[in-house]
Amino acid sequence: MKKVRTSISLCIAATILLSSCAVKTENKEMKSSTQAETSLKTAKEEALDYNNQGAWKQVSGEMQSPINIKTSKVENLEDDGKIETYYDQSITKAENNGHSIQVGDSGYAQINGRSFALVQFHFHAQSEHTIDGKHFPLEVHFVNQAQDGRLAVIAVFFEEGEENKGFQEVLDDVNNNSNNPITNINTMIPQNMSYYHYIGSLTTPPLTENVEWYIMKNTVTASKEQITQFKKLYRHNNRKIQALNGRSVLLHNE
Numbered sequence: 001m002k003k004v005r006t007s008i009s010l011c012i013a014a015t016i017l018l019s020s021c022a023v024k025t026e027n028k029e030m031k032s033s034t035q036a037e038t039s040l041k042t043a044k045e046e047a048l049d050y051n052n053q054g055a056w057k058q059v060s061g062e063m064q065s066p067i068n069i070k071t072s073k074v075e076n077l078e079d080d081g082k083i084e085t086y087y088d089q090s091i092t093k094a095e096n097n098g099h100s101i102q103v104g105d106s107g108y109a110q111i112n113g114r115s116f117a118l119v120q121f122h123f124h125a126q127s128e129h130t131i132d133g134k135h136f137p138l139e140v141h142f143v144n145q146a147q148d149g150r151l152a153v154i155a156v157f158f159e160e161g162e163e164n165k166g167f168q169e170v171l172d173d174v175n176n177n178s179n180n181p182i183t184n185i186n187t188m189i190p191q192n193m194s195y196y197h198y199i200g201s202l203t204t205p206p207l208t209e210n211v212e213w214y215i216m217k218n219t220v221t222a223s224k225e226q227i228t229q230f231k232k233l234y235r236h237n238n239r240k241i242q243a244l245n246g247r248s249v250l251l252h253n254e
């Protein structure tokens, strides 16, 4: 009887071990697909040299990001294609390492009827995408992931203008090395969510493709001081413009 009990408990222990491993692996995979778009502060990312982008390892090559959007060449999106964000007003479970704000269970985006959970958001200076060849001083990427693993990035350009409350909260956290909640995420998303859409890639290695991009047509603002502050902290971290290779860019107007 004792023997049986031991083997049962061993079996249970093994099951627990196995399942916890499985969960770990799953998390790891989820992380690795989003980690690329994350921190400049991790050891791995510190090696990322924006002055030598030709040396970045690339897993695939014909559908890369960022791109220049030629507004005269965009095609109108035929289906409804509405985006609605249901991000938490106060992101409390955020890990702010400065370049990237990793969030946990902080809401989702509804894109053309499909649901994508917000995984993290981060910034690039100057902007990675360009509109008719024009860069913006700053671009935020909200990285969202569907249950099946598919990534959708909502990108918003910042123009120089009024101070941005949400962005200030991010800067304050970095400067004070704190993790205070981000309570004004909506100041970093335009009210009118008209957008350009195309299929591209992550913009940092492994540069994985089949990422859905939604580039907001309308901008938000940040003050000159805020932009200067960010640039002091993170130098330039924008990947070069990549070839379109025949891809179409669609426009959805609200």
Ligand SMILES: [Zn+2]
Residues within 6 Å of the ligand: 037, 122, 123, 124, 141, 203
């Ligand atoms: Zn990015």
